Amino acid sequence: xxxxxxxxxxxxxxxxxxxxxxxxxxxxxxxxxxxxxxxxxxxxxxxxxxxxxxxxxxxxxxxxxxxxxxxxxxxxxxxxxxxxxxxxxxxxxxxxxxxxxxxxxxxxxxxxxxxxxxxxxxxxxxxxxxxxxxxxxxxxxxxxxxxxxxxxxxxxxxxxxxxxxxxxxxxxxxxxxxxxxxxxxxxxxxxxxxxxxxxxxxxxxxxxxxxxxxxxxxxxxxxxxxxxxxxxxx
Ligand code: PCA
Numbered sequence: 001x002x003x004x005x006x007x008x009x010x011x012x013x014x015x016x017x018x019x020x021x022x023x024x025x026x027x028x029x030x031x032x033x034x035x036x037x038x039x040x041x042x043x044x045x046x047x048x049x050x051x052x053x054x055x056x057x058x059x060x061x062x063x064x065x066x067x068x069x070x071x072x073x074x075x076x077x078x079x080x081x082x083x084x085x086x087x088x089x090x091x092x093x094x095x096x097x098x099x100x101x102x103x104x105x106x107x108x109x110x111x112x113x114x115x116x117x118x119x120x121x122x123x124x125x126x127x128x129x130x131x132x133x134x135x136x137x138x139x140x141x142x143x144x145x146x147x148x149x150x151x152x153x154x155x156x157x158x159x160x161x162x163x164x165x166x167x168x169x170x171x172x173x174x175x176x177x178x179x180x181x182x183x184x185x186x187x188x189x190x191x192x193x194x195x196x197x198x199x200x201x202x203x204x205x206x207x208x209x210x211x212x213x214x215x216x217x218x219x220x221x222x223x224x225x226x227x228x229x230x231x232x233x234x
Contacts, residue, residue, distance in 0.1 A: 018051045019216055020077035022068070024084050024157070027059035028106050034190045034208055035083040041209040048220035053077065059157050060110045061102055065164040072168065079181050079219060080165055081131070083212065084158035086186035087193070090201035091146030092211040093186040094133040095153040098162035099126045103155035119163040127166035129183035132218065132225035136185075139218035141229070145211045146203070153184055185215060 021043075023036030036056050043054035053075050057064045072080070086093060100123045102114040133149055140147035153159040162184035173179040188203040203211075 016046075016051050017049065017078045018053050018075055019047065019220070020053050020055065020071055020075055020080045021212070021216070022055050022057050022071070022080075022082045022161075024057050024059045024064075025109065027109055027157070030085075030193060032190065032193065033059075033085050034187050034193075034203075034205060035085045037190075037205055038187060038209040038212050039083055041205070042212060042216075045213070047213060047216045050078065050216075050220055052216070057082070057161060058109060060108045061104075061112055061114060061157060061160050063110065064157055064161050068161065068165060069168070072172075077180065078178070079131075079216075080169070081182070081212075081216060081219065082158075082161050082165060082184045084153075084161075084184070084186055085189060086150075086154070086158070087189040088201065089148075089150070089186055089188045091148050091188065091203070092140055092208070092215065093148055093150040094131070094136050094215070095129060095150050095162060095184040095186060096133060097126050097128055097151065098153060098159055098166050098184065099155070100124065100163055101155050102160055105156070108157055119160050120167050123163075123167055127163060127170065129162075130166070130169070130179070130181040131183035132222040133183070134225050134227060134229060135222040136215045136218040138229050139214050140211055143210070143214050145207060145214065147211070150186060153186065158184060158186065181219070183219075185212070187211070 023039035026033045102117045104113045107113040
């Protein structure tokens with residue numbers, strides 16, 4: 001006898017909006033990168049009606065942005081959040097600004113170490129994050145998760161990706177109807193990494209992943225930002 005099983009409706013329509021969430025592979029001789037571990041933990045989740053697409057970027061100048069280009073074209077996300085590790089940070093750090101400089105203290109994972117090279121020749125000096133960083137900060141504080149606003153993403157691969165992302169979104173948004181928003185967040189080292197580092201601050205992986213979920217929820221539910229709370233101690 002033939003049994004016909006009605007097809008199950010998909011949990012999310014294929015056209016459901018998505019968030020592109022990226023992390024990096026380990027760099028600088030470290031064995032893990034909490035940015036990628038936390039991003040992986042959120043893969044496939046639905047947050048504020050948006051499916052999370054998780055992807056790893058290589059910690060390499062140039063190649064990282066080519067990977068990002070492929071991901072942007074493939075997924076057409078409505079929001080992009082790139083995550084990286086910053087071992088000196090003690091909280092989840094919302095980056096305010098990306099600058100047009102590659103200036104590496106250590107080689108990237110391909111052995112390339114640019115000094116005072118623009119990310120985009122003749123590009124603007126800087127781009128602000130288009131994510132509501134203060135709303136994100138407040139949401140984290142309300143959950144008791146250590147957080148701050150950072151005024152520099154450095155000049156290594158994270159800033160390179162942040163600047164490249166904002167440059168691409170600026171071009172895309174000049175043509176498209178609904179603007180695609182994007183930004184960058186740095187996360188602290190994991191407790192198990194502290195022994196290998198000369199820095200002390202750290203945060204457990206579950207708290208980093210929870211923090212990123214809170215950040216995405218806030219970013220997706222606030223289309224504008226207002227000065228709600230002072231961002232940093234300095
Ligand atoms: N952090 C580095 C690059 C990759 C990562 O996770 C940075 O802060 O530039």
